[in-house]
Amino acid sequence: MQNTTRQIQTDVLVIGGGATGLGTVRDLAMRGIRTVLVEKGDLTHGTTGRYHGLLHSGGRYVVKDPQSATECAEENAILRRIMPQYIEDTSGFFVITPWDDPDYGDRFLKACHDTRVPVQEISVEEALRREPVLNPKISRVFEVPDGSADSFMSAYGIARSATQYGASILNYHFVTDLVREGDRIVAAIVEDLRTGEHKRIEATYILNTAGAWAGKIAQLADLRVNVMPGKGTMIAMNHRMVNTVINRCKLPADGDILVPIHTVSVIGTTDIHVLDPDVYGIEPDEVTFLMEEGEKMIPGFTRYRALRAWAGVRPLYREESSAVSDRDVSRAYKLLDHRKRDGVDGFISIVGGKWTTYRLMAEEIVDIVAARLGVSTPCRTAQEVIPGGEESKLYWLGHNLAHVEADDSYGDLLCECELVTRKQVVQAIRGGAANLDDVRRETRLGMGPCQGGFCTYRAAALWGEVKPDAVPTNAKNNGKLAQDGAGMPGTALVRHFLQERWKGLTSIMWGDQLRQARLDQLIYVDTLGIDLLPEHIRPPQPENELVTGHPAIATEYHHD
Amino acid sequence: MTERAIVVGAGLAGLMGALALTEAGCRPLVLAKGLGITHWVGGTLDVLGTTGNQSLRVALDDLIANNPDHPYAKLGISEIEAGIARFRAVMQQAHYPYAGSLERNMILPTALGALRPTAYAPITMVAGDMRQGGELLIAGFHELRDFYPPLAAANLREQGVAVRNVYLELPPSAKRLDYSTRTFAFFFDDPDFRQAIGRQLREVRGKATRIGLPAVLGLRDPVEAVADLQRLTGAQIFEIPTLPPSIPGMRLMNIFRRTIEAAGGRVQIGSTVHRAGGNADRLTHLYSEAAAHDQEHRVAVALLATGGIAGGGIGTDYTGRVWDSALDLPLHAPAGREGWFASRFLHREGHPIFAAGVATDDQLRPLDSAGNLVYENVAVAGMALAGSDPVQERSVTGLTVTTGWHAGNLLARAMQAHLETSN
Incomplete structure (x- = not known):
């Protein structure tokens, strides 16, 4: 059935292109181990690309999940050192609002000390001076070293570094099977979703870093890994209404955190157990709930403009399935050595954890593999800076503007909302972006208030000028995609990106953002007439296809 | 204070209504x-x-x-x-002036290269009507980030239109730090600028009988600007609307x-x-x-x-x-x-x-x-x-336009x- 046309041999195959997988593949390559990573979608297609961007101080877990709190605190300090260019030092407040138990404050403070999470109580006056829109009725404030982190840009940075060390990273490669010979997993069969070609990747070790999908991967080897995908919904608000991360000081719950990141503030999250990490949506009552919880931290919150909503699935892990709420499952990560656990060698899973602990998780899993492969080179990821961060300068909000001012590149802004220049977009296209959504992840194109209204047309046009022979045209003609695929140059890019933006808009579109959508419709339908362009004029060229709508990677459902 | 006729809104409906009341x-x-x-x-x-x-x-x-x-x-x-x-x-x-009729829509190319129906268009745009033949040239400026001749031309070609595209050079006097559709409209209000652009267009025109430019050909007297460019190039000139803010x-x-x-x-x-x-x-x-x-x-x-x-x-x-x-x-x-x-x-x-x-x-x-x-x-x-x-x-x-006019008259x-x- 499988027309296996190509064989690849490597020492270690890593499955999953999120933060953990990318951290793992870089660590392996730095230790001189041959390695290949496969990811079924774009890099960060999974949970890494769908979280609020909090660099945890550990504060959220001090009471309930002390081990995770300490891990976060230690990794927080390390990440600031090794990837400062992706991290903003926002600091974080834990505030007791009138809706929270006032006695929790003392418990929180003690637990911070016990878990070695740096903490300092500050006066309410001081907190309000620094964050004037914060609810003035708060009674106590504790400051911790929270930060915000760009999980897209850091993923690309880690991936580039890994590649420089010799790793091979294959996205749009979907694992269809794991090959077991006796008590050993020896190879994975993967499908290149762009061409339909199957490849057999043989490896001494296969590492399952697929996060919320780790259970599905393990199943291919008839192994049971009990991942409980916990869906969390978040909303980006179009203002830095705060410059400090704001947490409610209570046991972690829904809608209790506000993270300032880049030009927006993200409120999160809900936590709803889902059966399948590929099937979930954003429910209207989740949005209403988050908006109204926001009001408790920031009075007037519901009148700010909501920019976009999205949901991700947490890779929560439980050894045995039982009926408890997702909130009660530990955030700590867990390494599953299937040799010890199931008597199957050649395969190791790592599950759970946070974005903040990705490096530590990578170190732990690579330590085991390296030992088994007889490699004694020690881990250097806690010391070696990811290229671009050598000057130890943390990201700051004025970063992009400073660049534009330094280069006088006002006239080259393709995305005025996020200050993205022509040069950055050209770099991302030349660097191998598969579509405008890839360009967005590297540059923040289209992530501002207009959600691609102006820059989509510009960037798609530029693509044709930078790579005239490689403009993605059509997508695979399978059901859902039939309407999407336009055989016209540049049009597939425009349609795809507008639709990707639209997906994140419908659940939060009211007020100014609804008005914006109407303007975008006036531009693309009324003025540009995109709906008048005939579709499927040219047969698609396989290597140029947009594949992000392939059923294997099409997450989220829609209300039609 | 006396009772007045009040119009709320200054879009086309409000303006036509205000015109009727006036x-x-x-x-x-x-x-x-x-x-x-x-x-x-x-x-x-x-x-x-x-x-x-x-x-x-x-x-x-x-x-x-x-x-x-x-x-x-x-x-x-x-x-x-x-x-x-x-x-x-x-x-x-x-x-x-606007040309056209209620009998048949004319078909004008968009900045994306789609073929768009409309009943009436300012005469600065009507030479773009695709119901007539002849080779087209679409020209623009690298500095104007709201219009891309290669994209428009590529999509038009896919639909069987004979069309070439070109980027023009801005004269040194027109160098700015930033450009918008409005910057270009001011440029085209200047006859010297039109001279410089017209001369370039004549050189690259080739067999094209019609030349499409972004709809930025001046705010003061766009009809004169189009006439100027037609004299200089010997081709028909037409404007193609693009991203807002709209000069037309x-x-x-x-x-x-x-x-x-x-x-x-x-x-x-x-x-x-x-x-x-x-x-x-x-x-x-x-x-x-x-x-x-x-x-x-x-x-x-x-x-x-x-x-x-x-x-x-x-x-x-x-x-x-x-x-x-x-x-x-x-x-x-x-x-x-x-x-x-x-x-x-x-x-x-x-x-x-x-x-x-x-x-x-x-x-x-x-x-x-x-x-x-x-x-x-x-x-x-x-x-x-x-x-x-x-x-x-x-x-x-x-x-x-029509509901504004009608409502204004009724009021x-x-x-x-x-x-x-x-x-």
């Missing part, structure tokens, strides 16, 4: 939160784009016969024609404002009407906010032309509430946010929420949900009307009658 001697006051739809659309007069192979007039007759709630049905074909005729006459007087739209705004103010009307941008007062069947007061203080206006008649969701006249919030932000008139809108959108942005039917608006009687006067008249001295025009989604129908400018008559009875 010409009837009613000296209207236009209060607008900001600039209207002129600056967002390409500046062609689109009456109806969904005509298929029918003539435009037949398609309009069908639409009117089959959709009694459609604003066009409330006007009827003769009022539609009257509005278009008045619009064209004003543009003609301002030396910015700014020309319309300038012409309307001059015409209305010259005849005694006033246009006040930056005044947000946010509250209304009235009695059983008449609107008596409007309140606008400008420079942080409230202004009270006594109302003889009022035209609501706030542009619907696009214009900001319809407010919405996270609970799914939908309201008229100026007069608080009852609205016709889908209930509950779940029903507002289709799953695809480019869904063929559009999105239900964008058809939200005020339901009216045949005289465009507002009705409540039970079909009762709310105010007898108020009319509604343009995108604030329920009963259609002009973007999906490709009737944005046609519908706003002028109502105002005269009111003044006679109150004297």
